[in-house]
Amino acid sequence: MTQVPLPPVPSPEVTAGGIVTFRLRAPEARAVTVRNTTGGYGDWPSGNDVPMTRDAEGVWSATIGPLVPEYYTYVFVLDGVHALDPGNTLYMRDGIRYSSSLRVPGELSSLYDINDVPHGTLHQVWYPSPSLNLTRRMYVYTPPGYEESEERYPVFYLLHGGGNDEDGWTNLGRAPQILDNLIAQGKTRPMIVVMTNGNGTLPAAPDTVPVPPGYQRPAPGTYILKFADSIVPDVIPYVDAHYRTLADREHRAIAGLSMGGAQTLYCAFRHLDQFAWVSAFSAGLPLLPGVPVDIPAPANAAQLRGPDITKTIDPHKFAELVTHLDPGANARLRMFHLAIGTLDGLISAHATLKSLLDERGVRYTVAEVPGYAHEWRFWRLSLADTVQRLFQPA
């Protein structure tokens, strides 16, 4: 079966106005669509496949837009199966899903670009985790100038969501670029950012660790808090011993998205002696004891998108968190911020959390942002917002 491959057709083609044309040479295919896998709504809703049309030479194409400047992900669906765009060298990995990446240039996406500014260094580090009985991998970002200075820096622990790995924030999250760009603009203080693997039974992302084919994530409820319990005894001492950190709670922050948001709340409130800055993005705690499990569906239920984290959180362990939600936190936390998109499926759980915090007298700030769902577009924005608030003078 010999084939002489033809060169890939240009795809994606992006005009200045954000009009995008996708093309795929597939003369044998019966049907091809282009699917937004970005996860949200915006001006190109995820899940709405755009049909592509075939020309006489077997090249399929579709034109959409204008799209707002952002990083999108997409795949072609070819006779029912996902395929990357062979004309596109850019991709993003979201857990086990690979998508081609589409950048629509503009002011917002430039915050996520590698620009001509000083760059930090990204360290892929293995650290011992006695609590988990594993040597584990994490990423540590040190800011531009770290190697040339003798300065000590504040540290931001940044946790990913369910289904991601230690490279979630560096790949889909564009964290090194966001930090580089905001530091260059003078909008955020140079800091060390530590990006761990939140799946407590794994040493590292499965893409490089030899795991058996057909690898399955550990059983729900068993691994989310195991990792959260290892942050203070295992991760922080390693980071403080190996990097020039300001090793006190005033210079230590923690935040996370979705599952990582739940881990953040659990870890931070049990260890207020360790963290003065806390934020959760798209987190909810639907299984707090005494809180009804059956959260009523909100009015816009059909529009909501997000995981059902009620299935993956161990309610018995989370019960410990509740005892720590007391107004004593108010004097200790320099920031306690909750961010969520109003189209996120966890918006009800978020409301439940707010009610509980109000009831306990714990103060927080909140950003409930219209138009965003449970998606990386929102978490990138939340990261950019957060790092501009952290470690500011009182």
Place this chain on the structure above:
Amino acid sequence: MTQVPLPPVPSPEVTAGGIVTFRLRAPEARAVTVRNTTGGYGDWPSGNDVPMTRDAEGVWSATIGPLVPEYYTYVFVLDGVHALDPGNTLYMRDGIRYSSSLRVPGELSSLYDINDVPHGTLHQVWYPSPSLNLTRRMYVYTPPGYEESEERYPVFYLLHGGGNDEDGWTNLGRAPQILDNLIAQGKTRPMIVVMTNGNGTLPAAPDTVPVPPGYQRPAPGTYILKFADSIVPDVIPYVDAHYRTLADREHRAIAGLSMGGAQTLYCAFRHLDQFAWVSAFSAGLPLLPGVPVDIPAPANAAQLRGPDITKTIDPHKFAELVTHLDPGANARLRMFHLAIGTLDGLISAHATLKSLLDERGVRYTVAEVPGYAHEWRFWRLSLADTVQRLFQPA
């Protein structure tokens, strides 16, 4: 067009004996094959698509093997278009091509695995390159124990091939794993390994740098030696200033594969004051002045596989190299080693290079290994062989 996705079928399934079954659910597809994209021959020849057969539920499957223990790459070809295996979380990127990754466990592949041994740290670093007028990205591997010691280490500059980027050796090449494992076995001396981006007109791998869609590599002949010319003035001083190196030629090695092999020869022989250890994997220099461009096809031409690097090397610049090939090198080089697979398309160019070296009286050692073509299987082995030779006492 609403779809309820079914769970992926188990794929690939590897039995203890190295028998592999691939499966893909694709009820709408007309024809599906599985294609080895590893690049060589071995017991599963690249380019030989294995037809898959469809069952009543639309799941296609094929069983092959036994395969020898190795890391392979493959794609499904679905109605003529490449698709990753949705059942497989492991992948490898080779330039613009993405493939699913298949590990057949055994003694050889365990050298490439992440094992329970001490791990080095991988640094993703940006360095200024005044010669190229760019800030550029590279990977620096520091060996296990580097952070805890005050020791200085020898440095190995390791260059990738045409079409790869700075992550070629860390991704397809498994360099961090090979070093970790051989250091743990006491077979190689702990060393720093520097993996640059050899494409002199690029700051970094295009998968993360915003390049226009339809990005094309620079014109042939313009960029290979620009980078090689930047190693001594730009890369080495940065590494020596930022890492605890043994900063002399006795403790500095350089090697590369294919295009990187040509860059290695060009850089090392023009700078014998900088390097005492030199190796080229699958390199050839067909365009040396005075050497016929039309190399006669060898007897096994139909079997050979490799790039035509005559199209990408500037002969005028390489002319400078020839003047440096003199027997004075013999007393200065602690190692000068050429490695190539006998099925590599560059085997004739390799023979031409050997003739030229013989004529000039430059001594070298050589490994011409049967059964290997122009492929990562061979370069991983060559790396493992090389690091066991480097920096040994005289």
